[in-house]
Amino acid sequence: MRTPLTPASLIFPAFLLAVPAHAMQSGEAVYQSVCSQCHAHGTDNAPVFGDRKRWGKLVREGLNDLVPAALAGIRKMPAKGGKPELSDGEVAAAVIYMANAGGGKFAEPSADDLARWRQKADRRIKK
Numbered sequence: 001m002r003t004p005l006t007p008a009s010l011i012f013p014a015f016l017l018a019v020p021a022h023a024m025q026s027g028e029a030v031y032q033s034v035c036s037q038c039h040a041h042g043t044d045n046a047p048v049f050g051d052r053k054r055w056g057k058l059v060r061e062g063l064n065d066l067v068p069a070a071l072a073g074i075r076k077m078p079a080k081g082g083k084p085e086l087s088d089g090e091v092a093a094a095v096i097y098m099a100n101a102g103g104g105k106f107a108e109p110s111a112d113d114l115a116r117w118r119q120k121a122d123r124r125i126k127k
């Protein structure tokens with residue numbers, strides 16, 4: 001039996017894979033356009049960009065904590081900084097950009113890292 005190709009069946013895989021419709025933004029660009037709203041000045045006790053004391057602690061926690069927290073949201077921080085259209089990779093790049101400005105030395109994440117962080121974020125959201 002032939003499955004008719006409906007518009008919905010064409011669109012569905014894009015949602016399933018969360019393929020970004022736009023070119024991936026750099027961590028710096030995401031920080032400037034989204035994260036700096038709160039992280040430039042420490043709104044609601046957000047760790048301030050470049051504050052090595054605050055970020056030093058976070059850097060020691062590591063990306064396995066920080067990225068899922070940024071994806072899922074934590075206390076007053078909304079999921080993905082309130083911009084659900086950002087891809088997971090863009091949010092991770094912004095976390096790395098901020099963490100490295102605070103003394104971290106993190107490299108670009110692999111696809112495996114991103115998949116693991118997404119799983120952790122989903123577990124946080126369900127809690």
Ligand code: HEC
Nearest residue numbers: 034035038044045046066069070075076077080081094095
């Ligand atoms: C609306 C304000 C707001 C925006 C926008 C925002 N944050 Fe946050 N962020 C916060 C606050 C508040 C905290 C502190 C949460 C706490 O520990 O109580 C925080 C904490 C964090 C932390 C530390 C998490 C931890 O484990 O303690 C990371 C990483 C982070 N933000 C990344 C980002 C990234 C990346 C972006 C941009 C995509 C972003 N934030 C945008 C408010 C914001």
